[in-house]
Amino acid sequence: MILTVTPNPSLDRTYEVHALKRGEVIRAETERVDPGGKGVNVSRAVTAAGRRAVAVLPLGGAPGALVADLLDAQGIEVAPVPIAGATRSNIALVEADGTLTKINAPGPELSAAEQELLLETVREQSPDADWIACCGSLPRGLAPSWYADVVTRAHAGGARIALDTSGRALLEALRARPDVVKPNAEELAEAVGRPLATVGDAVKAAEELRRWGARTVLASLGADGQLLVDDAGTWFGTARVDAVRSNVGAGDSSLAGFLVAGGSGPEALASALAHGAAAVRLPGSVMPAPADLDPAAVSVTADVPVDRVLEEAAS
Incomplete structure (x- = not known):
C-alpha cells in the first residue's frame, strides 16, 4: 500500500480550449472535474x-465532499480529516498546442486542532504503508517545518517517505533526511539559489540536496527528461512523446510510477x-493505466549528458 498525504487538496476543473485570448469569452471544447492536489494525483496513479x-x-x-465522492468512485480509500473551511477549487485551461494555464486557489486555513488531527491520521494509517508520499503546498496555518515533522514521525515508525x-x-x-525528494527543474534551481542551464547543472544541484539530507533525488527536467541521483549512482532518462495533450498531474504520475516500481x-x-x-x-488530469504505458519509448543511461543544454533553462 502507498499512503499519500495531501495537506492542501483541491477540486480541479480542467477546460480544453482552442486558444486562450485575454479579455474575450472563450467556449470550452471539453470539461473535466477531478479530485486534485499532488498527493491525490499520486493516489489516483497508484490505483490506476x-x-x-x-x-x-x-x-x-x-467541494471537499465531492472530492471524497470522486476518489471513492475511483476505488481510492480516503482517510479524511474534517475541517471547518471549504476545500479549494482550482482551474486549468489547456490549449490545443498543449499550453497549460492554471489558477490555484490558496485553500483554507487549518486550526491547531485540525493540524494535529492531520498528523494523527497519518500515524494511524502508516503501519501498512510501503511508502508515504507527502506532496504539494502547505495550506495556511501549517508551518514550513510541518513536512519535516512528518518525515521524522514516519521514520520513527519505520516507514519510507517520498x-x-x-x-x-x-x-x-x-x-529530517527524506528517502526521496522529487523537485522539478524550477524547484531544484530555487532550492540551490542558482539557475540551471545544463543537465550537469541539475546533477550538481541534486547532489547538493543530497548533501543537505535527501537520500535520493528524482528530478524532473520537463521535456528534457529526468535525473535520479542516489548512493548507487546517477542516471538520466528520457521518454519519447509524440503529442502532448495535458501536463496536469504528469509529475505526480511520474512519482507514482517510481514508487510502484520500488x-x-x-x-x-x-x-x-x-x-x-x-x-x-x-486529457485533463487522467492518470495512466498499464495499457497506456509505452516502455519502448523510454531510455535510461548511466552515461549522463552533463553538457546537454536544457530546452527550458530553470532560474
Missing part, C-alpha cells in the same frame, strides 16, 4: 497501476518516465 492507495487529506464544505514540495518547506524537510534504481526511473509520458498524452 493496480496497487492499493490510501489518501489522507483535510476535507471541508461541498516528498514532493518546494521552497522553504522542502529545505526545512531536508534536515522507489530506487534505474528500473524505477524507467517506470517514472513511462508513467509521466503516458500522463501527458491523456
Whole structure:
C-alpha cells in the first residue's frame, strides 16, 4: 500500500480550449472535474497501476465532499480529516498546442486542532504503508517545518517517505533526511539559489540536496527528461512523446510510477518516465493505466549528458 498525504487538496476543473485570448469569452471544447492536489494525483496513479492507495487529506464544505465522492468512485480509500473551511477549487485551461494555464486557489486555513488531527491520521494509517508520499503546498496555518515533522514521525515508525514540495518547506524537510525528494527543474534551481542551464547543472544541484539530507533525488527536467541521483549512482532518462495533450498531474504520475516500481534504481526511473509520458498524452488530469504505458519509448543511461543544454533553462 502507498499512503499519500495531501495537506492542501483541491477540486480541479480542467477546460480544453482552442486558444486562450485575454479579455474575450472563450467556449470550452471539453470539461473535466477531478479530485486534485499532488498527493491525490499520486493516489489516483497508484490505483490506476493496480496497487492499493490510501489518501489522507483535510476535507471541508461541498467541494471537499465531492472530492471524497470522486476518489471513492475511483476505488481510492480516503482517510479524511474534517475541517471547518471549504476545500479549494482550482482551474486549468489547456490549449490545443498543449499550453497549460492554471489558477490555484490558496485553500483554507487549518486550526491547531485540525493540524494535529492531520498528523494523527497519518500515524494511524502508516503501519501498512510501503511508502508515504507527502506532496504539494502547505495550506495556511501549517508551518514550513510541518513536512519535516512528518518525515521524522514516519521514520520513527519505520516507514519510507517520498516528498514532493518546494521552497522553504522542502529545505526545512531536508534536515529530517527524506528517502526521496522529487523537485522539478524550477524547484531544484530555487532550492540551490542558482539557475540551471545544463543537465550537469541539475546533477550538481541534486547532489547538493543530497548533501543537505535527501537520500535520493528524482528530478524532473520537463521535456528534457529526468535525473535520479542516489548512493548507487546517477542516471538520466528520457521518454519519447509524440503529442502532448495535458501536463496536469504528469509529475505526480511520474512519482507514482517510481514508487510502484520500488522507489530506487534505474528500473524505477524507467517506470517514472513511462508513467509521466503516458500522463501527458491523456486529457485533463487522467492518470495512466498499464495499457497506456509505452516502455519502448523510454531510455535510461548511466552515461549522463552533463553538457546537454536544457530546452527550458530553470532560474
